[in-house]
Amino acid sequence: MDCINTRLWSIIGQRWPITLAMVIGAAACITTLITKEDPTVTLVLSCAGYLGISSSYVLVRLLASKFFPNYANRVRIPTLSKLLGHIVNPIVNQMVKITSNSQRQHFDNFIAELNSSGKLEYVLNEFNKLKKENNIEGMFHLIWGLEEAHRCLDIDVVPSSKSEEESERLRREGENCYEKKQCEKALHFYNLSLMSAPHPEMYTEGTYQQNKSGIENSRIVYRELALAFVSRSVVLYDLKQYRQCIYDIDTALKLGYYNVNNCDILERKMKCLFALNETQEARDVLEECINYLMFCNLSGTEYETKKMSLLKYRHKSYDYSKHSRNRRNSFHAYGNIRNISDEDLVFAYQTPPPPSLVGFENPSIPALSNALRMQYTPQQGRFLIATRDILPGEVLAVEKGYVTSVNIKDPVALQTYCCTCLAHCAAPLPCPECAMVVFCSENCRLEGLTNFHRIECEALATISVLKFPCISAYRMLIKNSYVKLKNLIPQ
Numbered sequence: 214m215d216c217i218n219t220r221l222w223s224i225i226g227q228r229w230p231i232t233l234a235m236v237i238g239a240a241a242c243i244t245t246l247i248t249k250e251d252p253t254v255t256l257v258l259s260c261a262g263y264l265g266i267s268s269s270y271v272l273v274r275l276l277a278s279k280f281f282p283n284y285a286n287r288v289r290i291p292t293l294s295k296l297l298g299h300i301v302n303p304i305v306n307q308m309v310k311i312t313s314n315s316q317r318q319h320f321d322n323f324i325a326e327l328n329s330s331g332k333l334e335y336v337l338n339e340f341n342k343l344k345k346e347n348n349i350e351g352m353f354h355l356i357w358g359l360e361e362a363h364r365c366l367d368i369d370v371v372p373s374s375k376s377e378e379e380s381e382r383l384r385r386e387g388e389n390c391y392e393k394k395q396c397e398k399a400l401h402f403y404n405l406s407l408m409s410a411p412h413p414e415m416y417t418e419g420t421y422q423q424n425k426s427g428i429e430n431s432r433i434v435y436r437e438l439a440l441a442f443v444s445r446s447v448v449l450y451d452l453k454q455y456r457q458c459i460y461d462i463d464t465a466l467k468l469g470y471y472n473v474n475n476c477d478i479l480e481r482k483m484k485c486l487f488a489l490n491e492t493q494e495a496r497d498v499l500e501e502c503i504n505y506l507m508f509c510n511l512s513g514t515e516y517e518t519k520k521m522s523l524l525k526y527r528h529k530s531y532d533y534s535k536h537s538r539n540r541r542n543s544f545h546a547y548g549n550i551r552n553i554s555d556e557d558l559v560f561a562y563q564t565p566p567p568p569s570l571v572g573f574e575n576p577s578i579p580a581l582s583n584a585l586r587m588q589y590t591p592q593q594g595r596f597l598i599a600t601r602d603i604l605p606g607e608v609l610a611v612e613k614g615y616v617t618s619v620n621i622k623d624p625v626a627l628q629t630y631c632c633t634c635l636a637h638c639a640a641p642l643p644c645p646e647c648a649m650v651v652f653c654s655e656n657c658r659l660e661g662l663t664n665f666h667r668i669e670c671e672a673l674a675t676i677s678v679l680k681f682p683c684i685s686a687y688r689m690l691i692k693n694s695y696v697k698l699k700n701l702i703p704q
């Protein structure tokens with residue numbers, strides 16, 4: 214064979230045969246992507262592709278020796294390198310099988326079981342009959358009525374559990390970023406750390422459940438969660454998000470966080486309150502902080518220095534709040550937008566509330582403005598007409614989505630947008646059970662946990678790896694029964 218090739222080459226040259234083989238192979242392979250629908254065409258193209266690839270492979274083997282200098286040829290590098298293809302081939306095959314075969318395997322097992330119980334022919338006949346009638350519900354009932362289906366077509370459940378180790382790792386990453394003054398990145402890692410940290414169960418009122426041993430017990434179990442809240446409060450303070458900083462500190466304290474060496478977090482809370490101009494509360498926390506100092510493991514001089522620095526706040530408080538009030542006003546004023554630093558920008562964007570129809574509600578259809586009226590004629594069907602002149606930019610219809618969901622194939626979106634109201638949240642709250650979603654506020658978390666998310670929480674990780682992540686359909690089924698949904702479809 215090699216001898217014939219060499220003879221042919223002397224006539225037609227060496228460049229064209231290999232180029233032609235490669236072009237044919239590549240063109241045929243790419244065309245199979247376009248003609249997926251027709252199996253015969255795909256088969257012919259695959260064969261042509263394979264022919265092209267194997268021809269170029271045979272030719273390259275003969276050319277290979279020319280690419281290498283003589284000393285390399287002597288140690289048979291060209292022959293060895295060509296063998297690499299043989300070595301890699303089964304690995305590539307295996308990789309393709311691993312990624313695509315897990316669902317296929319379930320189906321193959323199902324068919325094999327039906328075959329061994331002798332039901333295959335009956336099931337196929339019935340199924341095809343129902344398929345001709347386009348009776349999708351009947352097809353589903355036929356398959357789901359078989360015990361083999363329940364045995365074989367099980368879904369591989371993906372757990373989404375919290376992990377103390379993962380939470381600690383993410384918190385340390387956050388600390389590294391914070392040391393490098395990368396506040397935004399640090400905040401991101403602390404958010405992730407909060408999502409991964411084991412969390413106490415919650416009452417429906419949204420308060421932390423405390424068992425008999427109360428806070429003593431939570432000190433041990435939810436250590437990572439408390440530490441993540443404490444770490445995040447440091448960044449939130451630096452980013453001047455005082456309200457959220459106080460929330461994180463209070464949560465850490467509720468979880469039983471305490472530090473025997475200093476009273477940092479109380480001091481931070483006090484500074485936040487002063488900054489928010491809540492002077493009375495700030496003074497109360499200051500006194501609490503001074504009292505707490507007595508129980509810290511501090512030497513005599515350390516205690517005195519710390520106490521002195523705290524006592525200064527008793528006198529400084531007024532100036533501090535005045536300064537900070539101006540600062541906050543400028544943050545929200547559009548005219549001073551140049552004063553906003555890059556780090557403030559993390560919080561600068563807030564999801565705007567939906568437009569409102571207040572004062573213009575339509576008496577018969579609440580989602581429409583009274584500038585519109587719905588009419589119907591048998592020829593034209595339903596349509597809207599204007600009852601008066603409509604101003605430019607006037608809101609005409611506002612309706613809440615029947616079901617809404619964050620794209621669950623996008624982990625960044627899941628970590629950034631509230632699972633209930635879809636608002637952007639820079640310092641979100643975690644779900645107590647899973648490490649998949651976040652909530653923008655206590656209210657949204659409460660709504661989520663008493664509503665959709667209570668049911669989907671366990672299933673979300675599994676749904677997210679499905680080929681067609683059907684989260685909106687799943688939420689629709691949570692909201693309504695299948696029968697109710699079916700009745701909505703016009704016959």
Ligand SMILES: [Zn+2]
Pocket residue numbers: 631632633634635636652653654657
């Ligand atoms: Zn929300």
Ligand SMILES: [Zn+2]
Pocket residue numbers: 644645646647648649650666670671
């Ligand atoms: Zn959850």
